[in-house]
Amino acid sequence: AQSVAQPEDQVNVAEGNPLTVKCTYSVSGNPYLFWYVQYPNRGLQFLLKYITGDNLVKGSYGFEAEFNKSQTSFHLKKPSALVSDSALYFCAVRDNPDSNYQLIWGAGTKLIIKP
């Protein structure tokens, strides 16, 4: 069955330190992978996506993500965390272009950046 796992409910990082939010997936075909962020009392915002090409994808607000096909992972990273990065992060996957945009969503990871 197709699935997305975000193994950590919460990640705590000190401001200025690098951060990683983990995502692993299981799909039958070639994955399209996404990260979205949700700030408190707001809707989700697109951060970045991987479709094909370079395994390292750069997105908004200094975030990047690395696609690892052998480990079926798409971890979100940032070299130096800001307090304003504190939010809920969602990983999502779609297995191929013919799936009518039906994304499979992870449960979300709460990222807390401490000053």
Added chain:
Amino acid sequence: EAQVTQNPRYLITVTGKKLTVTCSQNMNHEYMSWYRQDPGLGLRQIYYSMNVEVTDKGDVPEGYKVSRKEKRNFPLILESPSPNQTSLYFCASSSLGLAGDTGELFFGEGSRLTVL
């Protein structure tokens, strides 16, 4: 400004009292979708629409209805709300690429519904 607008943002209602949550987008997007967000469950899709007059069930359609009479609007209807429909609801829209390209989803600000 490109946006997806949902109304109401907050609503408290009682069991069985029909309600509609409106969703409107100004980006001429073909694709629109409704999600509910519950703690620990992430986002679950309720219904989606690939274009006008084309709608389909998502993962959790029971107790909900939708319509897509115009491209910009995609209302969510709860004919007889029940307490288990208490949730945070999001509407989203996206363009459809010719090659099936993804198109990022644009989300509304959310509608928090409480059914007593």
